[in-house]
Amino acid sequence: MCSIKRSLLLAAAAALYLGEAAIGHAQTSSAQTYPDHPVRVIISFAPGGGADLVARTVAAKLQESMGKPFIVENRPGGNGGSVGVETVVRSAPDGYTLLLTPNGPISIASHLQKPSYDVLKDLTPVGMAAFAGSGIAVPVSLPVKTISDLVKASKETPKGFSYGHTGVGTQGHLAGEMLRTMTGANLTGVAYKGNSPTVAALLSSETQLAISDLVSLLPHVEQGKLRLIAVTNSSRQSIVPNVPTVAEQGYPDYSADAWAGMFAPANTPADVIKRLNAALGQAMQLPDVRKTFANLGMDATSMTPDAMRKFVMQDYARWGQVIKSANITSD
Known part of the structure; x- marks a missing residue:
């Protein structure tokens, strides 16, 4: 009997090991072949604005470098862009549905509304794209x-x-x-x-x-x-390099950056995030991208996922404090 139990335990352990190995292999394989079909890039605003142009510029460059279509989908609506954000939050965490957004829906809207999601928990930062002046x-x-x-x-x-x-x-x-x-x-x-x-x-x-x-x-x-x-902004902007920041003028804690960045659903495989981050970072260094963004009053930038996560958490806390201190409501 003990022998049978031991055999069953060993078989179960082997199955568990093989299952974990298979999952790990699948994740690695998916990252190595990613993307193997079109990727959706969701934006929470209507076509034609600055955020839309940033998303389409980024999507075009990712399509060129990664070899598959990156298709921009405009999902305006909801409070503070919540429709677009929720579309991504509820999507499969496989890297095939991404959010390209300015900071409003991420750092500000959740303090004024009560969305069904938590932007800090339900989204994974992919990389920063631009700071807007x-x-x-x-x-x-x-x-x-x-x-x-x-x-x-x-x-x-x-x-x-x-x-x-x-x-x-x-x-x-x-x-x-x-x-x-x-x-x-x-x-x-x-x-x-x-x-x-x-x-x-x-x-x-x-x-x-x-x-x-x-x-x-x-x-x-x-x-x-x-x-x-x-x-x-927290630093001078290239479009007006001679204009100082508020911080430079005696208020070092003042920082009101507007930014645009890319997110994926939480639990998207780390290797997929890494591939996307590398491609996004390379795109932000291209002269034509930098020129396009400069014409919009933006400075193209890049940031690792970990650095972006820390930045977003600080930005979220900063605007939450401002909203609370000024007693701002959405009414």
Whole structure:
């Protein structure tokens, strides 16, 4: 009897070992042959915008280097881009459904809504694609050239200054609230439906400053109508290399980066993530990609999956704190 039991135990152990070995072999094989059929690249926004162009640029380069179609699918809708994110979260973790997204649906929306998923647990970072430049601009008629000037002038004005942004809970709104809380400036946010009306309000002196993407601001800066006093990013942007960051102007903890990156469903095989990360990193070094992104006011970049995971967790926590401190809600 003992002999039979021992034989059964040995057989079970062998089966378990062979099963694990088979799984490991399958994962290795899938990574070596990946991709062997078309890959979907989901974006949570409608066609035609900057995020869409980034996704299509990235997808085209991955298709060239990896030899299979990378097909962009626009899945707009939901609160803060939740439809597109959920599409990826609910997909098989095999590397054939990816998310290419700006930071809003990842770092911001989950603090304002209650999605059915956890972006930090249900998604796996693949790699960073770009950092987008945003600027703080004032009319040239306003005698403000630095952040210190802005803080001083806003405090000396009885009602303070109003700043334009593209909506409650957007990157520009939160960057403004971070500026207000960190500097003590007397600022009040005013929401507009898009970058164009935000800049128009500034040009007409309806607001005293605006926080918007650099591409929307620069034509008016070049015409001598607006003055850029800072970029909100953690580092200077190549499109305006002479414009300092807020951090450089005495507020070292200020960092309001807008970014775009790629994610896969949680539990996607590590070897597949590694292959995608390498291909994405190579694509971001291509001169035509860097030029395309520069025209959008973005700097192409790359990051390992581990580094991106740490960055995203910090970014998520940063915006959560801003939203909580400023008592911002989605209502």
